[in-house]
Amino acid sequence: MAYDDLRSFLQALDEEGQLVRITDEVMPEPDIAAAANAAPRLGDAAPALYFDNVYGFNGARIAMNVHGSWANHALALGLPKQTGTKEQVEEFIRRWDTFPIPPEWRDDAPWAQNSVEGEDVNIFDVLPLIRLNDGDGGFYLDKAAVISKDPDDPENSGKQNVGVYRIEAKGKRKLALQPVPMHDIAQHLRKAEEKGEDLPIAITLGNDPVISIVAATPMEYDQNEYELAGALRGAPAPVTKAPHTGLPVPWGSEVVIEGVIEGRKREIEGPFGEFTGHYSGGRKMTVVRIDRISYRTDPIFEHLYLGMPWTEIDYLMAANTCVPLYEQLKREFPEVQAVNAMYTHGLVVIVSTGKRYGGFAKAVGMRVLTTPHGLGYAATVIVVDEDVDPFNLPQVMWALSTKMNPSGDLITLPNLSVLELAPQAITPGITDKLIIDATTPASPDGRGNYGNPVRDLPEADEWLTKLRHLVK
Amino acid sequence: MTATIATPTECPRCGYESLQLLYSSPVAGAWEVHQCRRCLYCWRTCEPDRRTRRDAYPDSFKMTAEDIRDAPEVPTIPPLRQS
Ligand SMILES: [Zn+2]
Numbered sequence: 001m002a003y004d005d006l007r008s009f010l011q012a013l014d015e016e017g018q019l020v021r022i023t024d025e026v027m028p029e030p031d032i033a034a035a036a037n038a039a040p041r042l043g044d045a046a047p048a049l050y051f052d053n054v055y056g057f058n059g060a061r062i063a064m065n066v067h068g069s070w071a072n073h074a075l076a077l078g079l080p081k082q083t084g085t086k087e088q089v090e091e092f093i094r095r096w097d098t099f100p101i102p103p104e105w106r107d108d109a110p111w112a113q114n115s116v117e118g119e120d121v122n123i124f125d126v127l128p129l130i131r132l133n134d135g136d137g138g139f140y141l142d143k144a145a146v147i148s149k150d151p152d153d154p155e156n157s158g159k160q161n162v163g164v165y166r167i168e169a170k171g172k173r174k175l176a177l178q179p180v181p182m183h184d185i186a187q188h189l190r191k192a193e194e195k196g197e198d199l200p201i202a203i204t205l206g207n208d209p210v211i212s213i214v215a216a217t218p219m220e221y222d223q224n225e226y227e228l229a230g231a232l233r234g235a236p237a238p239v240t241k242a243p244h245t246g247l248p249v250p251w252g253s254e255v256v257i258e259g260v261i262e263g264r265k266r267e268i269e270g271p272f273g274e275f276t277g278h279y280s281g282g283r284k285m286t287v288v289r290i291d292r293i294s295y296r297t298d299p300i301f302e303h304l305y306l307g308m309p310w311t312e313i314d315y316l317m318a319a320n321t322c323v324p325l326y327e328q329l330k331r332e333f334p335e336v337q338a339v340n341a342m343y344t345h346g347l348v349v350i351v352s353t354g355k356r357y358g359g360f361a362k363a364v365g366m367r368v369l370t371t372p373h374g375l376g377y378a379a380t381v382i383v384v385d386e387d388v389d390p391f392n393l394p395q396v397m398w399a400l401s402t403k404m405n406p407s408g409d410l411i412t413l414p415n416l417s418v419l420e421l422a423p424q425a426i427t428p429g430i431t432d433k434l435i436i437d438a439t440t441p442a443s444p445d446g447r448g449n450y451g452n453p454v455r456d457l458p459e460a461d462e463w464l465t466k467l468r469h470l471v472k
Numbered sequence: 473m474t475a476t477i478a479t480p481t482e483c484p485r486c487g488y489e490s491l492q493l494l495y496s497s498p499v500a501g502a503w504e505v506h507q508c509r510r511c512l513y514c515w516r517t518c519e520p521d522r523r524t525r526r527d528a529y530p531d532s533f534k535m536t537a538e539d540i541r542d543a544p545e546v547p548t549i550p551p552l553r554q555s
Contacts, residue, residue, distance in 0.1 A: 027518060028503075028516060028518070029516060029518070029519045029520070029523070030519070030520060055499075055502060055503075055518065056497035056498065056499050056502030056503045056518070057497070057498055057499065058498040058499060122495075124494070124495040124505065131515075131516070131519065131523070134522060134523060134530070134533065135530070135532075135533040137485075137511075137512065137513055137514070138507075138512070138513065138514035138515075139505075139514060169514075170507075170512055170514070171494070171507075172494070172495075178546065179547060181547055186547055189547070190547070190550050193549055193550050194550050194551070194552060194553045195552075195553055196552055264549050266545045266546075266549065267512070268511060268512055268540050268543055269512075271533070282511070282535060282539065282540065282543050283543050283544050283545070283546045284543045284544065284545045284546065285546055286547075420546065428544075
């Protein structure tokens with residue numbers, strides 16, 4: 001089941017009992033963010049929230065926590081809502097095998113119905129902007145897909161980028177946008193600024209649920225997000241040309257904002273409560289000038305609360321962080337079994353692998369650090385044996401408890417790159433990284449006294465089935 | 473909920489007294505959004521005191537003129553290409 005827009009997905013969530021409508025009047029702050037803060041605490045089947053009675057607004061519609069549980073994440077991928085975490089990651093890997101699926105160009109996007117341009121633009125007229133956390137410097141957009149092209153190679157669709165970046169509304173047609181240096185848009189901006197040019201961008205809000213997932217996926221520089229969306233949907237992603245910039249944008253968005261990042265200009269921004277569970281800012285950040293906003297009639301403002309994990313963002317960058325790392329490791333090391341990079345966008349990465357020979361697990365750990373995503377994340381890498389499930393944290397703790405000897409299994413690499421938001425860095429952007437080898441040493445590495453491991457009894461599986469029947 | 477909005481006179485975050493009205497609620501008289509001209513902090517008048525009043529604003533979130541002056545550029549502006 002592929003959803004072409006946010007509205008059809010919200011309807012599906014509603015039918016599955018995964019959407020709660022809050023019809024009583026709420027205050028824009030702190031009610032909406034507080035409710036979205038609380039929602040994931042309901043557990044793996046937490047619902048999305050829909051507000052349509054917000055004090056002081058006429059007919060504002062706000063959807064929160066749309067991807068904020070494993071149940072909703074499963075439904076976004078067209079899977080049954082009971083599908084387990086590891087199973088969702090495995091299905092993601094299977095669908096990635098069909099990548100790339102080229103997008104389908106469509107006309108008459110619903111958001112082309114209304115538009116405003118130039119000096120008439122006022123983003124507050126179109127979107128019911130709200131503050132998320134107490135220390136935020138203002139009202140943010142943190143679930144929009146931002147589309148840009150490589151200014152040195154604008155016709156190369158592989159080098160175009162669809163990503164999620166932190167955006168602050170700072171005026172009626174002025175935004176701030178944070179390009180993390182490890183992300184593709186930062187490369188686009190650097191090239192534009194080296195040439196003394198502005199960088200045209202489109203910012204799309206209220207996207208179909210798979211666009212949000214691919215926009216948050218750490219793909220390689222020349223991989224096209226829409227072609228991954230097609231693979232994940234099992235059908236080409238519907239796209240269309242944005243009217244002002246000509247950039248390829250989702251057909252099904254609620255709102256499409258077009259403009260430029262103004263070249264060689266910076267202005268105070270933030271702070272903002274980030275996905276690390278800490279505030280970051282204020283820093284002098286890029287400035288966006290909005291030239292045009294197109295929007296569906298009665299647009300739904302889809303927004304995302306983030307704070308101390310887990311919140312919606314942790315679900316939105318869980319499976320999609322594991323899979324590209326798995327694919328990149330597997331290319332060179334087919335012994336790799338599974339990758340869990342679900343914690344804080346992969347600042348911790350757990351890899352299970354078979355061992356070719358002694359020392360091999362450490363090589364796998366070092367490769368994690370040099371993947372495109374590892375350059376900005378992967379502050380700690382834990383490598384476990386192939387029979388340990390990296391998604392089963394009690395098993396990972398068992399491996400740490402019994403397979404790891406600090407004298408030979410902790411490798412610290414000084415002064416490596418990390419995204420500036422990582423709070424543990426000494427200088428923002430530079431940190432030591434750690435590889436923990438929690439695998440059983442393999443020949444000729446003879447350390448430890450492992451002897452024979454205790455294995456599940458061959459009859460245990462049969463008994464598990466029998467017991468499940470008896471306890472029903 | 474009160475329908476009279478008291479116009480703020482100082483930024484809750486940095487104490488600066490030059491503010492601008494950014495937006496007024498679509499339902500007249502419900503709230504306004506103001507912005508500090510120095511630190512660019514934005515707030516809605518109906519938010520809790522801890523976000524709107526200087527005397528209730530948490531010290532750890534306050535910002536000074538020095539903080540703004542010394543804020544790092546993200547990302548740094550690269551040199552122009554020599555053509
Ligand atoms: Zn101020």
